[in-house]
Amino acid sequence: MPDLLQIRSLAKRYGESTVFRNVSLTLCEGEFVAILGESGVGKSTLLNCIAGLDTVDDGSVHIAGTDITHLTEAQQAILRRTQLGFVFQAFHVLPHLSVADNVGLPLLLQGRPDDTRVRTLLDAVGLAALAERLPRTLSGGQLQRVALARALVHQPKLILADEPTGNLDPETAERMMALLAAQVREHGAACVLVTHSQHAAAHADRVLTLRQDGIAP
């Protein structure tokens, strides 16, 4: 199966301080990897580097065969829009858009708005009744589900999920992880999940731990 993500010898520093180095990881279609690691070790930074949202100091990141570290910012933005779904730890929903419009944004940006697909995702994350509400009227767990629905709505090839169940009760978290896993396995996507939750990580095919000098089982 083709590799959707290939990370080779990735290194990241902030000034003189090394966050991580020697990080290599390959994911093919249908693969789901969970990354654990102590707080501050660089898990969110790694996801940002994969998405081209942060610079890297060494190594390469190929997404569906394209090295994102060698693209211009505009080219990276197009690749993110077409290939990536990102569940940010801090949600990053747009405050002036309704829940439905936030979820539909990736489709709109690709010039293929689809209200039916948005409705399907809102149903799947249990937010259909809140479709017209503004984000500021939602709870943290509801916002997290908006972020998950938005990351899946355009059926991206690569899903990067940063602690996507951190604000959810155990039952809702299980349902959201099942939704994420179904997207990966039924649609041939690949997912990198960053989490502190062993329950969430149990949905993955492989569980790896990030340390300063690399990533390993």
Ligand SMILES: Nc1ncnc2c1ncn2[C@@H]1O[C@H](COP(=O)(O)OP(=O)(O)OP(=O)(O)O)[C@@H](O)[C@H]1O
């Ligand atoms: N813009 C920045 N400038 C300098 N240091 C940074 C910057 N962003 C992150 N860091 C540092 O990089 C390290 C990795 O941060 P990161 O948020 O990736 O960790 P994490 O493993 O995701 O943590 P957590 O599990 O607590 O969310 C931390 O020590 C953090 O302080």
